Amino acid sequence: xxxxxxxxxxxxxxxxxxxxxxxxxxxxxxxxxxxxxxxxxxxxxxxxxxxxxxxxxxxxxxxxxxxxxxxxxxxxxxxxxxxxxxxxxxxxxxxxxxxxxxxxxxxxxxxxxxxxxxxxxxxxxxxxxxxxxxxxxxxxxxxxxxxxxxxxxxxxxxxxxxxxxxxxxxxxxxxxxxxxxxxxxxxxxxxxxxxxxxxxxxxxxxxxxxxxxxxxxxxxxxxxxxxxxxxxxxxxxxxxxxxxxxxxxxxxxxxxxxxxxxxxxxxxxxxxxxxxxxxxxxxxxxxxxxxxxxxxxxxxxxxxxxxxxxxxxxxxxxxxxxxxxxxxxxxxxxxxxxxxxxxxxxxxxxxxxxxxxxxxxxxxxxxxxxxxxxxxxxxxxxxxxxxxxxxxxxxxxxxxxxxxxxxxxx
Amino acid sequence: xxxxxxxxxxxxxxxxxxxxxxxxxxxxxxxxxxxxxxxxxxxxxxxxxxxxxxxxxxxxxxxxxxxxxxxxxxxxxxxxxxxxxxxxxxxxxxxxxxxxxxxxxxxx
Ligand SMILES: Cc1cc2nc3c(=O)[nH]c(=O)nc-3n(C[C@H](O)[C@H](O)[C@H](O)COP(=O)(O)OP(=O)(O)OC[C@H]3O[C@@H](n4cnc5c(N)ncnc54)[C@H](O)[C@@H]3O)c2cc1C
Ligand code: FES
Numbered sequence: 216x217x218x219x220x221x222x223x224x225x226x227x228x229x230x231x232x233x234x235x236x237x238x239x240x241x242x243x244x245x246x247x248x249x250x251x252x253x254x255x256x257x258x259x260x261x262x263x264x265x266x267x268x269x270x271x272x273x274x275x276x277x278x279x280x281x282x283x284x285x286x287x288x289x290x291x292x293x294x295x296x297x298x299x300x301x302x303x304x305x306x307x308x309x310x311x312x313x314x315x316x317x318x319x320x321x322x323x324x325x326x327x328x329x330x331x332x333x334x335x336x337x338x339x340x341x342x343x344x345x346x347x348x349x350x351x352x353x354x355x356x357x358x359x360x361x362x363x364x365x366x367x368x369x370x371x372x373x374x375x376x377x378x379x380x381x382x383x384x385x386x387x388x389x390x391x392x393x394x395x396x397x398x399x400x401x402x403x404x405x406x407x408x409x410x411x412x413x414x415x416x417x418x419x420x421x422x423x424x425x426x427x428x429x430x431x432x433x434x435x436x437x438x439x440x441x442x443x444x445x446x447x448x449x450x451x452x453x454x455x456x457x458x459x460x461x462x463x464x465x466x467x468x469x470x471x472x473x474x475x476x477x478x479x480x481x482x483x484x485x486x487x488x489x490x491x492x493x494x495x496x497x498x499x500x501x502x503x504x505x506x507x508x509x510x511x512x513x514x515x516x517x518x519x520x521x522x523x524x525x526x527x528x529x530x531x532x533x534x535x536x537x538x539x540x541x542x543x544x545x546x547x548x549x550x551x552x553x554x555x556x557x558x559x560x561x562x563x564x565x566x567x568x569x570x571x572x573x574x575x576x577x578x579x580x581x582x583x584x585x586x587x588x589x590x591x592x593x594x595x596x597x598x599x600x601x602x603x604x605x606x607x608x609x610x611x612x613x614x615x616x617x618x619x620x621x622x623x624x625x
Numbered sequence: 626x627x628x629x630x631x632x633x634x635x636x637x638x639x640x641x642x643x644x645x646x647x648x649x650x651x652x653x654x655x656x657x658x659x660x661x662x663x664x665x666x667x668x669x670x671x672x673x674x675x676x677x678x679x680x681x682x683x684x685x686x687x688x689x690x691x692x693x694x695x696x697x698x699x700x701x702x703x704x705x706x707x708x709x710x711x712x713x714x715x716x717x718x719x720x721x722x723x724x725x726x727x728x729x730x731x732x733x
Contacts, residue, residue, distance in 0.1 A: 241661040260668050277657050284659055510666050530731055537672045588694050592701035
């Protein structure tokens with residue numbers, strides 16, 4: 216537990232780092248807090264970058280916030296090295312930041328395509344507001360976009376690009392979009408919806424290379440079948456890698472991300488970590504997980520601040536995230552891969568439904584919802600309580616949700 | 626513009642009154658002032674329900690009724706009660722000067 220003589224340095228001014236700094240003050244910590252971020256912009260919301268066109272910057276907190284909360288905000292500064300033993304950070308301008316506690320929140324970076332032509336002008340990835348501006352600036356009526364990767368970001372960009380009038384093709388190597396993060400029912404309906412909006416979706420198809428147009432920009436995406444898709448712009452959305460180089464060279468234990476415990480502690484005393492760069496335990500599940508979502512980063516921020524200030528640990532969470540595509544508001548809670556059977560509530564083709572994933576004992580382990588906030592909330596609550604449901608009652612959308620619960624069973 | 630006062634009551638940290646311009650939402654007023662107990666994960670998108678508040682009985686009838694989406698989220702929200710609202714859906718107006726809300730024990 217720390218007192219106000221302790222200096223806290225938070226590295227990475229994204230969702231996780233900013234939340235750590237804000238929560239420290241919310242809980243009355245009075246010592247110096249410095250938040251260092253590589254991007255030149257004040258901390259902002261990432262989810263709109265793929266969901267709304269134009270790349271507007273939506274700040275996480277108003278400008279006055281940081282001064283009022285006495286959070287020293289250093290922007291446009293990349294931390295190059297960490298001395299974990301002495302809690303010293305080396306910045307790219309050569310200056311040193313000395314503290315007592317370091318919280319790492321460096322996030323993740325888009326994975327790059329390992330094929331010839333992947334670096335041609337006109338080939339984009341999307342993580343930052345600058346990326347979003349560069350990409351959406353190239354989209355518009357008459358432009359054609361190929362999205363490599365049918366994950367959430369790829370599909371969100373596909374929907375945004377259609378709104379901007381672009382021709383869109385999504386190329387996905389697996390047989391289905393969204394891979395293991397979504398069930399077949401949802402993936403198939405989303406695919407149908409995108410197709411109905413004029414997007415071409417090619418699954419089971421790998422990209423062999425990108426070839427230039429006469430002007431030197433990307434001109435086509437070549438598939439492994441040999442087929443060539445002419446295009447003006449490419450977005451590569453094939454997942455993200457944890458930014459764990461700094462942690463690795465500081466000697467922190469890493470394995471597909473910085474390893475942390477349920478309090479956000481790394482293997483080095485004095486260094487905590489949160490967010491997309493970490494792999495962490497989840498209550499009631501074995502193994503460690505790298506969850507890339509705002510709620511997860513926020514949850515870990517709570518864990519770290521509770522540990523630092525000696526507060527009670529936050530209640531075990533049910534992981535969840537959201538996605539918006541066209542007029543579909545998706546909300547997904549739990550981990551889909553753990554289910555054995557599914558129950559559909561609502562009309563799969565009606566644009567408003569929920570898919571509940573149950574384990575062998577009839578407990579809800581995940582729920583995927585489309586325009587169904589009640590089902591989402593109920594599913595999340597049932598997961599937290601370990602409730603057992605009656606599949607037939609749950610499948611009957613005309614019956615109240617509460618009647619799906621087997622009373623007394625937990 | 627005249628500032629208006631909003632009071633956030635919190636079981637752990639007591640009551641906090643903030644003064645804000647009467648635009649934006651109750652959630653934004655809380656975030657600006659780093660009020661404990663308002664998380665607002667989705668940034669006001671009516672998705673996360675981590676901006677839940679219990680509105681003081683005296684004020685509940687003076688607020689516009691919730692849209693269906695907000696109503697559905699709140700109906701199944703743990704710890705919700707008869708005056709529960711999502712603070713990101715409560716637009717601030719000069720008429721809300723003096724509004725009192727209570728933050729829940731836990732969010733989300
Ligand atoms: C386009 C897009 C859409 C998304 N949509 C959703 C959504 O709808 N719902 C959802 O739940 N999640 C969504 N996510 C995921 C979500 O944004 C992340 O899970 C979240 O931002 C993780 O927070 P973080 O603090 O770990 O990382 P980030 O928010 O990425 O912040 C990390 C920061 O650290 C900085 N940094 C890195 N290295 C250094 C260094 N050496 N020195 C200083 N600073 C450094 C980076 O520049 C960055 O600003 C989306 C992500 C993207 C990219
Ligand atoms: S901030 Fe997410 S629902 Fe209000």
